[in-house]
Amino acid sequence: MAQYKRNGSGMMGIKDAADYLEVHQSTIYRLVGNGQIPAFKLGGQWRFKRDILDEWLTAEMQKNSANNYTLKRK
Numbered sequence: 001m002a003q004y005k006r007n008g009s010g011m012m013g014i015k016d017a018a019d020y021l022e023v024h025q026s027t028i029y030r031l032v033g034n035g036q037i038p039a040f041k042l043g044g045q046w047r048f049k050r051d052i053l054d055e056w057l058t059a060e061m062q063k064n065s066a067n068n069y070t071l072k073r074k
Helices: 013-023 025-033 050-073
Strands: 038-042 045-049
Touching: 013 025, 013 045, 013 050, 045 050
Parallel strands: none
Antiparallel strands: 038 045
């Protein structure tokens, strides 16, 4: 697994974010393109902050848990 705090900032590029989330790089590009994942461009390259990705993951898991619960109760 990649070292995510190389420079102490917790900043990641596409490859590092894909490794961190354990998905293919094309999935990251798709999520970025659809505005579904928090990211910003710096010098023409997509960047991600690890702590913000962690918050996003938590929110997504809670959203999915709520949806699963609703589906099971119907």
